Amino acid sequence: MQAATRSRLTLTCILITILLDMIGVGIIVPVLPELLEDLTGGSVADAAVIGGYLVFAYAFMQFVFSPILGNLSDRFGRRPILLLSLLGLTFDYLMMSIAPFVWYLFIGRIIAGIAGAALATATAYMADITPPHKRTHRFGLIGAAFGLGFIIGPVIGGELGEFGPRVPFYAAAALAFANFLFGLLVLPESLPKASRRKFDIRRANPLGAVMALKKYPSVLWLLGVLFFFQLSAQALPTVFSYFTVEVFSFTSSNIGRTLGGFGLGFAISQAVLAGPLSRGMGEPAVAMIGLLAAAAAFAGIAFSTEVYYLYLFVLVGTVSGLAPPAINGVLSRQVPDNSQGELQGAVNAASSLATIIGPLAATQIFSYYTARDSDHYFPGAPFIAASASVLAALVIFAIAAWRFELGRRPSIADHPHVPEMPAPGQVRVPPIEGDDQNNDPYRH
DSSP, rough: OHHHHHHHHHHHHHHHHHHHHHHHHHHGGGGHHHHHHHOOOHHHHHHHHHHHHHHHHHHHHHHHHHHHHHHHHHHOHHHHHHHHHHHHHHHHHHHHHHOOOHHHHHHHHHHHHHHHHHHHHHHHHHHTSOOOGGHHHHHHHHHHHHHEEEEEHHHHHHHHGOOTTTTHHHHHHHHHHHHHHHHHOOOOOOSSSGGGOOGGGGSSSSHHHHHTTTTTTHHHHHHHHHHHHHHHHHHHHHHHHHHHHHHOOOOHHHHHHHHHHHHHHHHHHHIIIIIHHHHHHHHHHHHHHHHHHHHHHHHHHOOOOOOOHHHHHHHHHHHHGGGHHHHHHHHHHSSGGGGGHHHHHHHHHHHHHHHHHHHHHHHHHHHHHHHHHOOSTTHHHHHHHHHHHHEEEEEEEEHHHHHHHHTTTTGGOOTTTSSSSSOTOOOOOOOOOOOTTTOOOTTT
16 A cells, blocks of 8 residues: 555544544533433533533543553554543443433543543644644644534434433444444554653653643643633533523524534634645634634623524634644644654643633533522623633733744754654654655654
């Protein structure tokens, strides 16, 4: 098989793996409020609080295990870590589908958090097969796979939810297991043995993963940007379903279709627009456009009292899909290739830390402002907090872009510890034909 053909197959395989994974996640979103109301016998506000604790359990485990799995993938390769995570997700969905009590859901979410930490490995896999100047586009494809997952998943989940709130969980379990079989049979390893490094437990902890990258000051600033952006992003998966049930009396089908529409627009922003705009305007400018769109969308959703206003600002929010691939593209240029797994572990750890704080804050705010005895009824309050968080990310990014000249292509002089000549015997999975490797300071 020619190198270019093999590279395209490799790229397709990892994108399909991510897509199927996100479909499984998206399937359960529309029915979670109904399932929690059934198990607790409480109100929407009560269900939202339990939902926040479930996300907390998931995020805490992801925060702890992201750097561990990222470093393990740098040592043993990406493929085994990805396959084990898919088996873990299968078990999670099965636990949630049969749950007679709420604590079953917590066990499932803990397992899913450990398995979900392998997202860092999937992103590192993409970095393995892509030269730095192509990574914004390829990270956009990852985002598009996420977006497509949230097009297909919530729509399927919403429709299946009409037959009962547990039916989508069975579908998600079947999909996760099918994804495992697909990866087992088709997905190749992306990190050659010559490019691997020893596992260091000091680097395999959440704070250690971040501090190990302190020799790259720009990385710490950009991790701060991602933290505040991800903190705001928790408003959608955490309280959007409860918000639309409370304000617009949405059914699971309504929720699924709305999130599906958002996913479509988000995918277009990431897969179609992010790459060309980054080449034309530069990654920092594209990231700032995405952050501004997110801030405006959250503020608009908060004050929506009519469905058409809600749909309008959900549409505006799809433009925020430009931000993650642009920020990740800048980030990936800051470190050498054999630290991409560690970098993505730190990125995922920062995102997970935001996911620990965000859902608890969002659901507590929502519960306070929608409680029956509340003197300040305002269901949109969590989205105001989300908008403020995005604005904080925007300010940090603007300062970092100016301070570190992030729009300038890095060179060997910027990172003198990066070897200028290839290591003996070191090879990479071939990039797609046409990728320029000769001017790439990070290509070993």
